[in-house]
Amino acid sequence: MEDQNDKPEAEEPEEKFMPVPAKTPEELKEIAMGLIENRYFCDLQLKQSDYVDMLPHVFIPIALGAFRTVDLKTLGMIYASWDDRLDRAINGYPIFHACHLLNTEDAAKVMEMYQRMRAAMEDVAGEKKEVKDGKEGSEAAAGEEH
Numbered sequence: 001m002e003d004q005n006d007k008p009e010a011e012e013p014e015e016k017f018m019p020v021p022a023k024t025p026e027e028l029k030e031i032a033m034g035l036i037e038n039r040y041f042c043d044l045q046l047k048q049s050d051y052v053d054m055l056p057h058v059f060i061p062i063a064l065g066a067f068r069t070v071d072l073k074t075l076g077m078i079y080a081s082w083d084d085r086l087d088r089a090i091n092g093y094p095i096f097h098a099c100h101l102l103n104t105e106d107a108a109k110v111m112e113m114y115q116r117m118r119a120a121m122e123d124v125a126g127e128k129k130e131v132k133d134g135k136e137g138s139e140a141a142a143g144e145e146h
Contacts, residue, residue, distance in 0.1 A: 076107025
């Protein structure tokens with residue numbers, strides 16, 4: 001009779017971290033327009049002092065481990081559609097049951113498009129508001145009712 005301890009242990013497969021996949025130019029334009037039109041909420045709208053504590057509360061899939069295999073070095077932005085918001089809020093922030101990721105390169109492209117679109121809209125409206133790192137008005141957007 002064989003001793004059970006003599007059997008080779010089955011090695012658990014090592015988890016591989018996957019990079020955040022790139023989006024198409026059309027998808028990036030849609031995301032930038034969605035941010036302009038307030039159809040999307042993104043992690044950059046969280047106050048810096050709240051970021052670490054509130055991120056998994058605002059984007060529930062993070063708390064549930066949905067992105068545990070994502071290579072965080074490639075993560076540039078987390079965003080969600082207001083259509084995926086729950087009827088509750090936490091500390092003035094919305095709560096989303098679904099969210100999406102952008103890689104660092106795509107996030108930079110979206111923010112550049114966002115800033116250009118915002119500047120064009122302000123130019124047409126005759127208003128010039130200072131936009132710092134694409135965050136102007138972000139705190140107000142986080143607390144707005146939809």
